[in-house]
Amino acid sequence: DVKVTQSSRYLVKRTGEKVFLECVQDMDHENMFWYRQDPGLGLRLIYFSYDVKMKEKGDIPEGYSVSREKKERFSLILESASTNQTSMYLCASSLFGAGGPGELFFGEGSRLTVL
Amino acid sequence: ILNVEQSPQSLHVQEGDSTNFTCSFPSSNFYALHWYRWETAKSPEALFVMTLNGDEKKKGRISATLNTKEGYSYLYIKGSQPEDSATYLCAFRRNTGNQFYFGTGTSLTVIP
Numbered sequence: 001d002v003k004v005t006q007s008s009r010y011l012v013k014r015t016g017e018k019v020f021l022e023c024v025q026d027m028d029h030e031n032m033f034w035y036r037q038d039p040g041l042g043l044r045l046i047y048f049s050y051d052v053k054m055k056e057k058g059d060i061p062e063g064y065s066v067s068r069e070k071k072e073r074f075s076l077i078l079e080s081a082s083t084n085q086t087s088m089y090l091c092a093s094s095l096f097g098a099g100g101p102g103e104l105f106f107g108e109g110s111r112l113t114v115l
Numbered sequence: 116i117l118n119v120e121q122s123p124q125s126l127h128v129q130e131g132d133s134t135n136f137t138c139s140f141p142s143s144n145f146y147a148l149h150w151y152r153w154e155t156a157k158s159p160e161a162l163f164v165m166t167l168n169g170d171e172k173k174k175g176r177i178s179a180t181l182n183t184k185e186g187y188s189y190l191y192i193k194g195s196q197p198e199d200s201a202t203y204l205c206a207f208r209r210n211t212g213n214q215f216y217f218g219t220g221t222s223l224t225v226i227p
Contacts, residue, residue, distance in 0.1 A: 004158070031213060042119065042217035043204070050213060058214065090159070103149065104206070104215065106158040 003027075006091050006107035013114050019078040021110050023091030031094045031102070032074035034058075034066065036087040037109075043090065049074055081114045088112075117141055119207045121218035128195050129226050135191045136221040138205030142186035146210040150179055150190055153220070154201040162190075162203075195225040 007022035025032065031050050035043040035058075045058030047066040055066050063085060067075045074093075078085055089110045094102040120139045128134050140148065147166050153159040163172040168183040176193045192199055202222045206215040 033215075035217075040219065042219045043206075044217075045214060048213065056213075102147070102208070102213075103161040103164050104151070104159075106151075106160075108156075108158045 004091055004093055004105050004107040006089075006110050008110050009108060011110060011112045013081050013112065015082060015114060017081050017114075019081050019112065019114075021076040021078075021089055021091075021112070023074045023076070023093075023107055024072050025074075025091075025093040025105065026072065027093060027095065027105065028071065029093035029095045029105070030071070032068065033092045033094070033104070034064075034074065034076045035090045035092065036060070037090060038087050046076065046089075078112075081112075083114050086112060086114045117207065117209070117216040119205065119216045119218040121203075121205055121221050123221060124219065125222040125224070127224045127226060130195060130197060132195050132225075133191065133193045134195055134223065135189050136203060136223075138188045138190070138207075138218055140186050140188070140205070140207035140216070141209070142184060144209040144211060145183045145186075145207075147208040148181055148183075148188050149206040149208070149215070150188070151204040151206065152201045153204060159204060192223075195223070197225045197227050199223060200225045 004025045033048040034046040049068040065077045091107040092104040150162040151159040165181040170181040202220040204220045
């Protein structure tokens with residue numbers, strides 16, 4: 001059974017703290033994504049990675065960075081958390097190989113509250 | 116940022132009713148349209164991946180159609196059951212880049 005695992009389901013952090021959200025997939029997928037989901041807005045892409053050490057900015061990268069040192073792990077980093085980063089964060093992975101349309105496999109989400 | 120719209124935003128139906136909702140997306144540079152079901156406290160799961168104009172997909176009581184020329188997809192649920200209660204998301208992927216563009220979702224509540 002394919003699996004995308006996010007390290008924390010719920011986090012509460014203080015303004016200015018550094019926050020790490022970890023995501024691990026066991027499907028050997030090349031592509032990994034970080035989204036945030038806010039009420040009334042669709043899933044918005046923060047960053048994605050199509051290979052180890054490779055990354056591309058999504059629609060809302062400001063205030064975030066990412067790290068992909070191993071194929072199975074994609075980390076989202078909030079260098080200095082702010083209250084407007086309170087949100088649900090979803091990690092996903094996908095196999096785009098051979099030009100396929102690439103169904104996304106999601107983790108269960110990490111709900112971050114920044115006080 | 117591409118505009119992907121879903122309607123209605125939310126829907127309450129009685130058990131046994133059939134229902135449908137819409138996803139609108141750009142009609143140019145189409146590559147794929149995905150439908151996902153997202154139940155509370157769970158991960159979103161893919162229902163359908165659609166790539167060809169005129170595609171019709173079916174999984175049990177749920178089906179979907181695709182019109183790439185006019186830029187819309189319909190999701191149908193026949194004989195809704197309480198376990199169908201979830202948010203249904205569509206995601207559009209164009210033929211350049213690896214990015215998916217999500218709609219805001221339709222929240223379905225099926226009342227027993």
